[in-house]
Amino acid sequence: MSTQNQPAADQPTPEPVADRDLAAVAAQLGRVPRGTRAVAHRCPCGNPDVVETVPRLPDGTPFPTLYYLTCPKAASLIGTLEADGVMKEQTARLAEDPELADAYRKAHEDYIARRDAIEVLEGFPSAGGMPDRVKCLHVLVGHSLAAGPGVNPLGDEALAMLPEWWRKGPCVSEEAVDAGVEALARQRGEAQDHEAVIAAKQQKTAERAAKRQAEEEQK
Numbered sequence: 001m002s003t004q005n006q007p008a009a010d011q012p013t014p015e016p017v018a019d020r021d022l023a024a025v026a027a028q029l030g031r032v033p034r035g036t037r038a039v040a041h042r043c044p045c046g047n048p049d050v051v052e053t054v055p056r057l058p059d060g061t062p063f064p065t066l067y068y069l070t071c072p073k074a075a076s077l078i079g080t081l082e083a084d085g086v087m088k089e090q091t092a093r094l095a096e097d098p099e100l101a102d103a104y105r106k107a108h109e110d111y112i113a114r115r116d117a118i119e120v121l122e123g124f125p126s127a128g129g130m131p132d133r134v135k136c137l138h139v140l141v142g143h144s145l146a147a148g149p150g151v152n153p154l155g156d157e158a159l160a161m162l163p164e165w166w167r168k169g170p171c172v173s174e175e176a177v178d179a180g181v182e183a184l185a186r187q188r189g190e191a192q193d194h195e196a197v198i199a200a201k202q203q204k205t206a207e208r209a210a211k212r213q214a215e216e217e218q219k
Contacts, residue, residue: 050067050145052146108131128143
């Protein structure tokens with residue numbers, strides 16, 4: 001497989017999420033993602049294909065999966081690998097190959113270190129079954145794309161099995177992304193209007209309370 005879709009080993013700090021990226025991810029997933037912190041990897045088509053998610057969602061829910069694969073084309077192909085028994089085969093090799101098991105454990109440690117650098121989740125594992133088994137290839141491929149080749153050996157293997165999914169064009173259209181950007185702007189405007197209404201009500205309540213207190217003091 002071509003390495004065009006793989007980042008360099010010195011992958012830079014993930015990009016902040018622009019509205020257009022957030023709209024693209026929403027179109028990919030069919031919903032606005034929660035807790036998206038950064039674009040961890042970008043497909044050759046230009047859209048994000050892996051995002052970095054905060055370890056704790058805005059409502060306080062722990063979310064151990066730091067790297068979330070969003071591209072539906074890649075996700076579908078990875079699902080085929082899982083259905084073909086690739087995870088079972090890789091897990092069996094971990095028990096037979098000490099060198100592979102050691103490299104996979106280091107991938108586990110890398111994943112936790114990257115997550116801990118944002119927020120520590122005490123008592124939570126890394127993701128994808130690391131370090132002892134393979135439970136989700138989507139997680140491992142997401143880690144490989146975000147961290148670069150040579151970090152997660154089994155994620156790299158799975159990635160190498162995939163065809164170049166972007167060759168037939170992006171997974172979401174420019175029109176869908178444009179519509180998503182407009183929807184985000186509307187949602188923010190509605191949220192600001194709602195906040196303004198609440199603030200005005202709170203101000204009026206405070207004024208009435210102050211007035212009543214002043215009247216009581218005059219009696």
